[in-house]
Each structure stands twice: as C-alpha cells, then as structure tokens.
Amino acid sequence: MMKKLAIEPLTRAAFKPYGDVIELDGAKQIPINLGTTIRFHDLCNVDVEEQGGHTLVNLFRGQPRALPFEIKMMERHPLGSQAFIPLDDRPYIVVVAPAGDLDESKIRAFVTRGWQGVNYAKGVWHHPLLALGKVSDFIVVDRGGGEGHNLNEQDLKESLWLTDEAMR
Amino acid sequence: MMKKLAIEPLTRAAFKPYGDVIELDGAKQIPINLGTTIRFHDLCNVDVEEQGGHTLVNLFRGQPRALPFEIKMMERHPLGSQAFIPLDDRPYIVVVAPAGDLDESKIRAFVTRGWQGVNYAKGVWHHPLLALGKVSDFIVVDRGGGEGHNLNEQDLKESLWLTDEAMR
Helix, strand or coil: CCCECCEEECCHHHHHHHEEEECCCCCEEEEEHHHCEEEEECCCCCCCCHHHCEEEEEEEEECECCCCEEEEEEEECCCCCEEEEECCCCCEEEEEECCCCCCHHHCEEEECCCCCEEEECCCCEECCCEECCCCEEEEEEEEECCCCCCCEEEEEEEEEEECHHHHC | CCCECCEEECCHHHHHHHEEEECCCCCEEEEEHHHCEEEEECCCCCCCCHHHCEEEEEEEEECECCCCEEEEEEEECCCCCEEEEECCCCCEEEEEECCCCCCHHHCEEEECCCCCEEEECCCCEECCCEECCCCEEEEEEEEECCCCCCCEEEEEEEEEEECCHHHC
16 A cells, blocks of 8 residues: 655745745845846845855756655755755655654655745755656755765655645 | 947856856766766855855846947946856856956956856956846845945946847
8 A cells, every 4th residue: 555645735835844935926026237137035045054064056957757756765964955946847846854853754745836946944854856757957056065964864664655646 | 439349159268267157068967866866066166155145046037138238337246256047048148357456458248058157256347137038037146144245336438339240
C-alpha cells in the first residue's frame, strides 16, 4: 500500500513555516531608472553568513521527474538558506518538513503555479529538486565558504508517494 | 554630430575589468542529486558585505528601450556588486566604465548573446537597465542594509549614442 502525499498549492501563507515564496504578487514595488524599471524588492531572506559563509549564485539544471514519484529521503542545509528561482513558469514540486529533528508525519508537498520560487530557511528539510515535464533551469542562491558541514541527508522510515491523482 | 558607441559582443574576457559574465559555458559543473541535476557552480562574485551590507534578491522588470538611444548618464554602487540575471535569452545592452573617477573616454557597450547575465563589480560605472524588444525580467542580486550611501549618478559631459547600425 503506497502512502500518498497530498500536493497543495504553493502560497506564501502555507509555506511560511519553511521559508519564503518568491513571487511578484504581494512584493514591494519600487519604480527606478526614471520609471522605466520596476524593482520588486527583497524577495527572500538570504541567510548565509553563519560560520563565515557567503552568498553563492548558481544555476541548477534539473532532469524532469515522472509521477508517481517515491520520496525516500530528505535533506537540509543546517548553516544557510537556499533559494530556487525558476527561469520559466512551468510547475514543479516542493517537498518540505520543519527544521529540527525530521518528523516524517509533517512532510508536505506543494506545487507551484505561474512564476514562483522558494527559499528554504536554514535547516528546513526538503527533497532535492523535483522538476516536471522537461529539463528545467533554476537560479539557486545559497551558502558557500565558511566553516562547518552544510548538508545532512536522511532516509525515510517509510516512503511517501507523489501521484498524478494528487496533482488534480 | 552624434558620438556613437561601438557595441561589442559580451564575453568573459572583454568584461573582466567590470565584473563577471554569468553564463554556463566555462562554468564549473557539479552533478548532484544522484546525477539528476547539474549544479553550475558559483557564477559570480557577490560582494555586498562592506559596512554591514547583506545580499538582496530582487526582480527588475524593465521597459524596452528603442535605438538610437542616448546615453546621458552613468551610475555606480560604491559599496556592493550588482548582478543581473535574465529570465530569458533575448539580447540586451550593457554599458560600463571602469571604477574610480568616471572616464567618459573609457565607456564601452556590450550586447548579450543567448542566456547571459552580468555582475557589475563594486564601484563599476554602468548605465541603468537597457532591455530591448519587449518588457524584460531580470533577477537582481545586490546589496541591502548596512551603512553608507550605495548609489552615485553622474551626467556625461557629452552624450553617447547606441545605434542600430552598431548592433550589426
């Protein structure tokens, strides 16, 4: 019997315990450059300075995953936030659990709608990138340098499944 | 008599005095997530910590500019780098001059080809965003918080023109 995970719409309110939703709705807008540009200001909390860390800008190119997909593990970055900002507006899935000891009963899945990124707060458990449909590029803003080990991975006692039915 | 600016192709080598070209060619590639994702690693030098600054992630939505375009001023951020990362691969124009006192004879223009971003190094003079063709979105990684004033603007003694002919 496959244990299925509900897939919820990604909203700022629902994602608040895990970090930031990066989106334009609700962002502070500042007109600049004599009004020719709008600055959507400060879209997420970049928190990377612990133990001498600094900001890295990277691009992640993810192969698409097919559903049903088995969630067998989670990971976290205990020393820094990690933001994923898509280059397009196709949906992808985000799977998270609160920081602290991993509580498998608290794992939740979200699907994006339109152009939405996520910023995992420091220590928040998440599944590695789950692109859908085709190869997908994301700008990733995370922590480099400094002291300490910034990755923990943990296998689940019981797998959770993302299914097509849950997407509907 | 309009003084015209040559428009050069944007390359890492040509742009080196002004900061980083953000592109995938030549980037360090790290396979992660059991090989399902490639991490194009550390694409630019985020330099924002002077006087207590920290990293901001923003989105700039720029109106397109038409050619011929008159370059009348330049600006710089003396306390931090500023990266522009396009959400698509349409060309745009970047106009720069070396850090230090503005030397108008050293102003250069570049046009992007394919998916290319730029990261202006701290203090490098540049023109505000010059999108082309249609409204264009860029992820902008720059400095917030901290002490000090991080914007200088300077009018040119003599305007420089970007023309269609220079794009060919």
